[in-house]
Amino acid sequence: LSLFKRVAIIGFGLIGSSLARAIRANGLADSIVAIDRSAAVCARVKELGLADEVTQSIAEGVKGCDLAVIAVPVGAYSGVAIELGPHLPKECIVTDTGSVKQSCIEALLPHLSSPERLVPGHPIAGTEHSGPDAGFAELFRGRWCILTPLPQTGIRAVEKVAALWEGAGAAIEIMEPRRHDLVLAITSHLPHLIAYTIVGTATDLEEDTRNDVIKFSASGFRDFTRIAASDPVMWRDIFLNNREAVLEILQRFNEDITILQNAIRRGEGDFLQQKFTRSRSVRRRVIEAGQADPTAKS
Ligand code: NAP
Numbered sequence: 001l002s003l004f005k006r007v008a009i010i011g012f013g014l015i016g017s018s019l020a021r022a023i024r025a026n027g028l029a030d031s032i033v034a035i036d037r038s039a040a041v042c043a044r045v046k047e048l049g050l051a052d053e054v055t056q057s058i059a060e061g062v063k064g065c066d067l068a069v070i071a072v073p074v075g076a077y078s079g080v081a082i083e084l085g086p087h088l089p090k091e092c093i094v095t096d097t098g099s100v101k102q103s104c105i106e107a108l109l110p111h112l113s114s115p116e117r118l119v120p121g122h123p124i125a126g127t128e129h130s131g132p133d134a135g136f137a138e139l140f141r142g143r144w145c146i147l148t149p150l151p152q153t154g155i156r157a158v159e160k161v162a163a164l165w166e167g168a169g170a171a172i173e174i175m176e177p178r179r180h181d182l183v184l185a186i187t188s189h190l191p192h193l194i195a196y197t198i199v200g201t202a203t204d205l206e207e208d209t210r211n212d213v214i215k216f217s218a219s220g221f222r223d224f225t226r227i228a229a230s231d232p233v234m235w236r237d238i239f240l241n242n243r244e245a246v247l248e249i250l251q252r253f254n255e256d257i258t259i260l261q262n263a264i265r266r267g268e269g270d271f272l273q274q275k276f277t278r279s280r281s282v283r284r285r286v287i288e289a290g291q292a293d294p295t296a297k298s
C-alpha cells in the first residue's frame with residue numbers, strides 16, 4: 001500500500017538509494033524525487049532509473065512532497081536544514097537516517113518551522129560501500145530501525161515513518177535520542193574506531209611486515225579491514241557528532257583493555273579464559289537475535 005504521494009530523498013548514496021529501491025519494490029510511495037548535491041550521483045541515479053525525478057536543488061526537489069528523508073553524512077545536516085526549511089510544504093513530514101541522533105536533531109529542529117513533523121530515525125543496516133550503485137532493496141530486511149521522536153513529534157508522523165520502514169522489511173524500536181547515541185557508541189562507533197586503529201597500526205609497520213599482514217589477513221585482521229574500509233567522511237562526522245558518548249565508552253574500554261594487558265603480563269591464564277568464555281556467549285546471543293549477518297553493520 002502506498003503511504004506517501006511524493007517522497008524526496010536528500011543524499012542518494014548507499015542508504016538513500018537503498019530506501020528508494022525498497023520503496024519502489026514494495027510500492028510504499030507514488031513517486032520518488034532524488035536530491036543530491038553531486039552532479040555525478042544525479043547522473044548515475046538517472047542512468048539506473050532509481051527515481052521519478054532527479055535534481056541537485058533541495059528547493060526544487062521538495063516541492064509537493066509529503067515526506068522528506070535526509071540521508072547525507074551527519075556533518076552536512078545544518079547546511080541541508082538551512083536549504084530545506086524555507087521550502088518545506090506545510091504537511092511534509094521530515095525524517096532522517098543519520099547514525100547519531102541528538103546532534104542531528106539539534107541541527108534540524110531550528111529550521112523546520114513546526115517541530116511535530118520531525119521523526120528522527122536510524123536504520124541499523126549498512127555495508128562498507130558508498131554511493132547509489134552500492135544500494136539494494138533488501139538492505140533493511142530483518143534489521144532494526146530506531147526512531148527517536150521528540151516529545152513534540154506528532155504521533156501520526158511517527159506512525160507513517162514507522163510504516164515506511166516496516167514496509168521496507170525493518171522492525172521498529174523507539175528510543176530516547178541520547179540513549180540511542182550511547183548504545184550505538186558501544187555497538188558501532190567504538191568497533192569502527194578500533195578497526196581504524198588496528199588497520200592504521202598495521203599500515204604504519206615497515207613494508208615487509210605490511211606485506212605479511214595482507215598475506216596472512218585471514219586470521220582476524222581481514223574482518224577489521226572490512227570495517228575500516230567504511231566511508232571516511234561519514235565516520236569523521238559520526239565521531240565529531242557523538243563525541244561525548246564515544247569518549248565515555250572509550251574511557252571504559254581503555255580501563256578494560258588495561259586489565260587484560262595486566263593479566264597477560266602476569267600470566268593470569270584463568271582470568272583470560274574466563275573473560276573470553278563470557279564473550280563467546282555474547283556471540284551466541286547475537287546469532288540467536290538474527291543479527292549475525294556479516295554484511296550488516298553500523
Ligand atoms: P553515502 O553513500 O556517502 O551517500 C551520501 C550522499 O549524500 C552522497 O551522494 C553525498 O554526495 C550526498 N551529500 C553530502 N552532502 C550533501 C548535501 N549537503 N546535500 C545533498 N547531498 C549531499 O552515505 P550513506 O552510507 O548512504 O550514509 C548516509 C547517512 O546514513 C549518514 O548520515 C550515515 O551516518 C547514515 N547511515 C549510514 C549507514 C552505513 O552503513 N553506511 C548505516 C546507517 C545509517 P557527495 O558524494 O558529493 O558527498
